[in-house]
Amino acid sequence: MGSEPPEPGADDGATSAAAIDGGSLERGTIDLADVVGPFDLQSTLESGQTYLWDRADGAMYDDLGAHGGERWYRTVVPPIDGVSGERIAARVRQVGGVEDGVLEWEATTDATSVLTHLLRLDDDLESILAATPDLPVVERAIEAYPGMRLVRDPPFPCLISFICSAQMRVSRIHGMQRRLAATYGDALEVAGETYHAFPRPDQLAxxxxxxxxxxxxxxxxxxxxxxxxxxxxxxxxxxxxxTLAYEPAREHLTRFVGVGDKVADCVCLFSLDHLEAVPLDTWIRSVIADRFPECDRGTYDGTSRAIRDRFGGEYAGYVQTYVFHHLRSGGE
Structure with a gap:
């Protein structure tokens, strides 16, 4: 998730080297009636949580209040322990409502388990939302974006994305990651389209x-x-x-160059299943100042603990993400 204000404009990077893969795409669907709680693809992917997806129409992050759309999104997913042993090029779109629609996917192999993992379709969103605190700003945010879920991005690309996020708008962060992929990542030619994989650590190194x-x-x-x-x-x-408890995990991540507590919290929340993490970015700090000044304890650790408690503890990161997207999109 990004910070404001924006930086000056940027030039596009060069195209990557020759394609490495070929082949055709498999197709399938995921029935949202089989998912516990609602799901909305557009708000999930365009709410400042992830910069590893792209829209086929090139309009990713153009709409501040993104939700409810039926556009195709695509990505390249590295192998995921316990989920998939191979790299997968995939694209997905949502057709229909947040409760009774379907996710249509096309991928280089069966993508159901990978999409379930990345989009947290395995979360019990009904129970999570039932556990959120009775706060007006939270209620308005959830009402504005029904079905928005957290993402579960691969750790290394997530880390790099948020190292790039300081003092940047979300659209600029996304553009950076696309240029990194196009310049240093592998290009996969699949069914007549080019998918750019996010660079591996050795490629960026x-x-x-x-x-x-x-x-x-x-x-x-x-x-x-x-x-x-x-x-x-x-x-x-x-x-x-x-594998660590939340606060030790955040501390562990700060060993990486350019990673402070806020970036570490983003990686904890959007990649590592620490759903209590609340990244203290510009928007959340403004919420604290305007609505919950008692949570400002003068230090990141103290303020983080206080706002996590105010946002309900175990799923405070879900609350944070709803509030962030709602306020960044002009809500009150």
Whole structure:
């Protein structure tokens, strides 16, 4: 999730090297009637949680109040422990309502389990929303975006995305990740379309700081290169934090270059299943100042604990994400 205000414009990066894969796409559907609680694809993917998907029409993040659309979204998913042993190129769209619609998918292999994992279709959203606190701003946010869920992004791409997020609008963060993929990631030619995979740690570690700056990463360029090198050389990996309790996990992630508490909280929440995490970005700090000043304890740790309690504890990250998207989109 991004921070405001925006930075100046950026140039597009160069296209990546030759394609590595070919073949056709399998097709299938996921019936949302079989999912516990509602689901809305557009608000889930365009609410500032993830920058690893793209819209086929090129309009990703153009609409601040994104929800309820039927556009195709596509991504390349690396192998996921316990879910998939291979890299998958996939695209998905939602047809119909948040309770009774379907997700139509096309992918290089059966994508049902991968999409269930990435889009948290395995969450009991009914129970999660029932556990949210009785606060007007929370109620308005949930009412505005029915079916929005958290994402479960792969740890390394998630980490890099949020290292790039400082002082950036979400559309600019997304553009950065697309340029990184197009310049340093693999290109997969599938059914006449090119899918750009997010770079592996070794691919980003081999990038020069100058090359990353050419993609408008600015001062973030050395952070990205050095963090990628840490992962590529086996010094540390963000997925290791998944086995830790929440606060130790956040602390573990701050060992990466360019990662403070807020970025670490984003990775905890949007990748590592720590659903209590509340990233203290510009919007949430404004909510604290305007509505819950008693939660401002003067330190990140203290304020984080206080607002987590105010937002309901176990699923405070869900509350945070609803409130963030609602306020960023002009809600009150």
């Amino acid at each position: 081999a990038a020069s700081e100058e090359g990353l700056r050419d993609l408008s990463l600015g001062y973030r360029a050395p952070y990205v290169e050095r963090t990628a090198r840490m992962v590529a050389e086996g010094e540390a990996h963000p997925r290791d934090a998944a």
